[in-house]
Amino acid sequence: MQALSRLAPEIRQYLLVTGNYWAFTLTDGALRMLVVLHFHQLGYSPLQIAALFLFYEVFGVVTNLLGGWLGARIGLNRTMNIGLGLQVAALLMLTVPLAWLTVPWVMAAQALSGIAKDLNKMSAKSSIKLLVPAGAEGRLYLWVARLTGSKNALKGVGFFLGGALLALLGFRVALLAMAGALLLVWLASLALLKKDLGKARAKPKFRDLLSKSYAINMLSAARLFLFGARDVWFVVALPVYLASVFGWSFWQVGGFLALWVIGYGIVQTLAPAITGTRSASLPDGRTAFVWAAVLAGLPAAMAFGLELSPWVLLGGLLLFGVLFAVNSSLHSYLIVSYAKEDGVALDVGFYYMSNALGRLLGTLLSGWVYQVWGLAACLWVSALFVLLAALISLGLPRHAQA
Template structure:
């Protein structure tokens, strides 16, 4: 096995493990808090900081990766997700809206640090072959949605089998394995020799900046109806947690396969 392939498998494996937990934690939070009696609006509020801090991290993540290395940003993102999951293992009376919003803020930062690190890292380890780069990026991009769909089902199934706190602990164990593997990646992967300038966050092409801004509203609109409204509605009409997770999983996995 070549060093490039080994590094690609480590990056992809960590990203897959993270993506499963990202999909699972969404189902866990939505279904558990609806079961606790929270209104759909209150549940949606739990994800506000997840989205906001995800946007901020997307904005500065590349700059940070260029300064400390993509291997470090991947490790930081994975560790932050572990902390966010552990925060949700406290007893139900301590799971206030503000507390869960804080945990989701950490998860939002972690998700975009990990995603940025994985996609940029694959481009670096692929080598000079454009054909290989295209195939590897296509696999990691398409697999993201498929694995997130699997995460939806895993979260709903774990919630039914071992409860909210137990499910979060199970996800922590999965991420710990992924985190350990990343310490074998090359040190300073993608780090610039000189200091990255903060002004480099913006593209020289105004059209790209406008496109990036439009994506914020696109993803926000998607999450409002798909991540919150749809599962809450399905549970409200009598669907079991497992069926809600399975339905959303099939939808997202199918989308990922097409992608």
């Protein structure tokens, strides 16, 4: 505690924000794996499992749009704490007796979790803009990459945690344990997080919800297709494929996806070293286009490879994780860089609204396309989406334009 007190105030707040985000992410990843594997075990079809996450993604779209406006009005500390509290409630909603776990009830709990997740993420990402000195773009890129990468690495740990807890404790006890741990984090956050962080000097009007920035609008459109490209095969199709075609157990599915997301998160933290952090080499619109273009052909190659052997999927998945991680980290830096400092949550919220819309589209297609046409078709849709993201990135600002 003495070492923590000697740190600069902005560093202490960054560590608190990151700690909150880490704790939330662990429960979010574990909850997703618990729901997918538990309801697959109960005999739900891939499309039915995808439907369980429908409200999670729908409310994520709405929350990011309204949450950015709310964060600019009441402060990011409050929106972050609201998110933590709602996640505790969502976890407890799923601890009811098995007979109560109807599809509408689970969808409602997932809706609450979706609201919580996007309030927490929007608050964490927006706060970085305020904790880094103006003009320190290299440091901003590093901090954003570290926050984003560490979050995704812990989400991978959460996948493993979900599979392990389901095998060891069962569905209900696992949820109770996670709710109790997150409750302690929430109480600490209420006491320690800086008041009025990110509160705009001028109260934003409701009409300010939609971004008026060309750069943010273009980046948001690219983000929509980028994350739709991932989730169209990763959310439902991949875990069900691994369990049914490969015959893997809960431990194996959860462990493999956990390692993939952990590796993905590690690569995200290394993205500044890969793409550059000096002023002369900081990423811009051209960088985003190049990395999306490199990624675009990989899902198509994986679809062809599946015709030869399903094991091609595993090697392709590892390469996809590396390339996608760099693309995601680039986008995360660019949105924070493009956003205006006063009322930063408005711009970041609008951007993550598009992110959530992409996840929603990908999740629905993941269940439907896989059930009707199989995993290869999911990969072809993924390739098309990445190509669209690359083409949209051609319209992003470049250093010479700035």
